Amino acid sequence: MTISTVIPPAAPSIDLATGRLVGATRHYEKRLKDLTGLYEDEAAFDALAVTIGDEVVYEVWEYRASERPGDLVFGSSVMKPGSVGQEFFVTRGHQHLIADRSEIYHCVRGSGVMLMEHPDGEVKALAMTPGVIAYVPPDWIHRSVNVGRDTLITIFSYAADAGQDYGIIERSGGMRVRVVQDGRGGFRLFDNPAWKPHR
Amino acid sequence: MTISTVIPPAAPSIDLATGRLVGATRHYEKRLKDLTGLYEDEAAFDALAVTIGDEVVYEVWEYRASERPGDLVFGSSVMKPGSVGQEFFVTRGHQHLIADRSEIYHCVRGSGVMLMEHPDGEVKALAMTPGVIAYVPPDWIHRSVNVGRDTLITIFSYAADAGQDYGIIERSGGMRVRVVQDGRGGFRLFDNPAWKPHR
Numbered sequence: 001m002t003i004s005t006v007i008p009p010a011a012p013s014i015d016l017a018t019g020r021l022v023g024a025t026r027h028y029e030k031r032l033k034d035l036t037g038l039y040e041d042e043a044a045f046d047a048l049a050v051t052i053g054d055e056v057v058y059e060v061w062e063y064r065a066s067e068r069p070g071d072l073v074f075g076s077s078v079m080k081p082g083s084v085g086q087e088f089f090v091t092r093g094h095q096h097l098i099a100d101r102s103e104i105y106h107c108v109r110g111s112g113v114m115l116m117e118h119p120d121g122e123v124k125a126l127a128m129t130p131g132v133i134a135y136v137p138p139d140w141i142h143r144s145v146n147v148g149r150d151t152l153i154t155i156f157s158y159a160a161d162a163g164q165d166y167g168i169i170e171r172s173g174g175m176r177v178r179v180v181q182d183g184r185g186g187f188r189l190f191d192n193p194a195w196k197p198h199r
Numbered sequence: 200m201t202i203s204t205v206i207p208p209a210a211p212s213i214d215l216a217t218g219r220l221v222g223a224t225r226h227y228e229k230r231l232k233d234l235t236g237l238y239e240d241e242a243a244f245d246a247l248a249v250t251i252g253d254e255v256v257y258e259v260w261e262y263r264a265s266e267r268p269g270d271l272v273f274g275s276s277v278m279k280p281g282s283v284g285q286e287f288f289v290t291r292g293h294q295h296l297i298a299d300r301s302e303i304y305h306c307v308r309g310s311g312v313m314l315m316e317h318p319d320g321e322v323k324a325l326a327m328t329p330g331v332i333a334y335v336p337p338d339w340i341h342r343s344v345n346v347g348r349d350t351l352i353t354i355f356s357y358a359a360d361a362g363q364d365y366g367i368i369e370r371s372g373g374m375r376v377r378v379v380q381d382g383r384g385g386f387r388l389f390d391n392p393a394w395k396p397h398r
Contacts, residue, residue, distance in 0.1 A: 006319065006321065007301075007336035009323045011326070013330045069299075070300040072301045072356070072357070102270045103271070126209075127210070128210070135208055135211070135273070137208055139205070139206075
């Protein structure tokens with residue numbers, strides 16, 4: 001028996017004031033206390049967690065129709081401004097489980113960095129301001145960083161069968177570089193001494 | 200011999216005044232005279248072609264890194280306002296050659312309709328205003344329509360191996376419905392009597 005499955009069209013819309021995707025099929029939030037182990041300065045993290053541990057650092061609104069290869073997932077990523085010690089707020093970061101699935105992030109608000117690391121060790125940091133579409137090619141590990149004073153909002157899309165490997169960064173001691181304050185209101189990249197090459 | 204091909208990241212940016220994607224790898228324009236056979240009112244088309252045949256109706260800026268399955272193509276679609284007789288300007292429209300590849304169109308300027316037709320004959324017309332992300336599911340034929348008085352700009356993304364079948368609409372006598380002026384500054388859908396079911 002063949003079951004015909006016509007996937008219906010849809011038109012979610014993004015609220016630029018809040019980043020909410022109206023019509024999303026999924027929404028999740030990450031609070032500071034959920035992000036243990038991401039930042040270099042663990043004492044600063046612990047101190048901050050006492051005061052704002054329950055505050056949302058970032059949230060994701062997603063529209064997913066299926067997990068079919070060739071279908072797309074899209075949505076919005078919304079990140080508060082802030083830092084842990086000198087290190088700017090970051091998302092957990094991932095490589096896709098099917099590693100050759102690429103992703104795009106269209107920045108619609110704020111000021112960010114798309115921090116990328118290839119499994120061969122190459123690093124790339126792309127500045128994102130409204131209008132920039134950051135292209136994450138097949139295989140690259142990636143994480144968003146809010147380096148501004150406003151909320152960072154990006155609209156993402158990627159293949160519906162991609163999946164996420166959230167452990168790859170932890171297994172190599174963090175990403176190879178960290179994005180930290182430069183003392184003049186901007187950011188600079190800082191080598192992570194704990195980083196180990198991917199096997 | 201294995202050739203390692205690391206695809207580099209990139210960060211093209213969209214100019215919202217013109218729709219140009221700065222850093223695109225491809226750009227093409229469609230002039231009115233290139234769009235013979237798209238509109239119902241052929242006499243109105245011919246008359247218009249005499250005066251503005253050389254004017255650009257729509258243009259596409261595209262960033263493509265590869266044609267690998269799992270990679271993505273993205274870019275901007277920019278359409279002038281206007282009509283041929285009562286029928287609003289449209290893009291040629293297509294189904295993907297690999298039909299189960301979906302596509303998204305994020306409207307960033309203007310007022311449009313994403314007109315969709317499933318091969319089984321079902322029709323869907325989604326209104327697009329800035330912030331709306333129109334989701335075109337696997338298999339659906341689709342075309343953009345500018346129903347406003349301003350330029351319509353959308354940012355699209357789809358699987359890099361998808362391809363386009365631009366003939367499917369012509370083979371069924373046009374899309375099943377046309378988007379026409381309603382006489383009150385808006386639009387309405389109009390059944391196309393020349394339409395034949397897809398085989």
